[in-house]
Amino acid sequence: MKRILISLCMMAVTAFAAGAQAQSRSPVSDVEAMREMMRGFNPRGQAGLSRLVQDEAQQFCSDPGWRRNKARIAAIEKQQLAAVKYPADGKLMGNWQAGERVAQSGAGKQFSDNPSQPSGANCYACHQLSPQELSYGTIGPSLRNFGKTRGTSEAIQRYAYAKIYNARAYSVCSNMPRFGHSEILTEQQIKDVVALLLDPNSPVNK
């Protein structure tokens, strides 16, 4: 079963491997790397081996030399932005208190997590947000006063929603997970995090 899955994945991957190879400095090909990963892991709980199958953006960004390929950066960003699904009801801002809870929680998607429980976004792992929370990481930029300095215009709301939905739409190899695109957060949770960032009453803007 594992063998069949591996060969299926290999076929999928070689389709866009050729383009990536041209810029790579590593003597190890993308296909060889994926094969080694497939052999090195077992499916467990909600984390199946399909997690190791890279999409085009993941594969592109696994090459430390990705910055040199301007044409593909633009093409992938365009493709990722085009796939953002905005809420059907047109409302982009939810409740900042609920957003704070999503920002605090790091639960979700690990093989040790219960998949029936909601995931969090763990924003504080990498970003400063509310001044009350001193335990924040620095992998991402500080988001303190995010809304205060940008306002709450329709354009800013759409940008914040899309950035959380798919960070690669604006920065192709961003370290940030694609919370909507990869179905980590629900639409409502993303709206709530948008409110945490933009609502004038949110502690982020106090």
Added chain:
Amino acid sequence: MKNPSKLAALVFALSGGVFPWTGAFAQDNTAKGIQQYRDALQDGNPAELWEIKGEGMWKQPRGLNKASMEKCDLGLGPGVVKGAYARLPKYFKDTERVDDLESRLVHCMVSLQGFTRADATRRVFGGPGAAADMEALVAYVTSQSKGVKMNVTINHPKEREAFQMGQKLFNYRGGSHDFACATCHGEDNKRIRLQDLPNLTNKKDAQRAYTTWPAYRVSQGELRSFQWRLYDCFRQQRFPEMVFASDASVALTLFLARNANGAAFAAPAIKR
């Protein structure tokens, strides 16, 4: 305090006035507190209990063959433990592959002691109430390289291949969250929450990080091997479950170990 300007300066400092906002003052104190906690931990290390147990297991006849591990070749010849870990992973002629310590221990348990591979790897990480024999063996062997300079070579073609594969896998982004090892360990001076992250592509950080594993983890009450370190990083990366001592994990270990070359090995250590 007779001097009013001194008093004013003290009040200013205590109120956090020298910092742009009071939160930074509180956070600075938190960071100091963590450092004090880390310093206090260095007083005594329960890893010694694993080292003693591991030494006993190394010398004890076990398995179908009722043999000890004392003829196990960790790279410096049969039975030589001193300094062996500082040169691992490396290529072994008898297995015709690159082995790290754990995959080599499994090999010896199978070939010398007569365990099946399944039995040798049934319980490789300790859990609540039950320590793992594998982590005890790892503690003993690694303790015998304390103070020895890391010297991992890539002279054999298979060692070179493993290094290149390890480097490639370090940057391999995947999973639901798009994470690679490099996401958290590819830049200087980053942290998750308040936890400082070593940049494993920077020599100094790589040396400090690699030479302090295995470690006794206070928060878990367990001695943790380097295989466990990789296993649990991949869990947090939202990857599937890493196969113990898989080629991928050995390649990654060789890449990281070689980046630590030149530094004195300092484990088993003790960490939060």
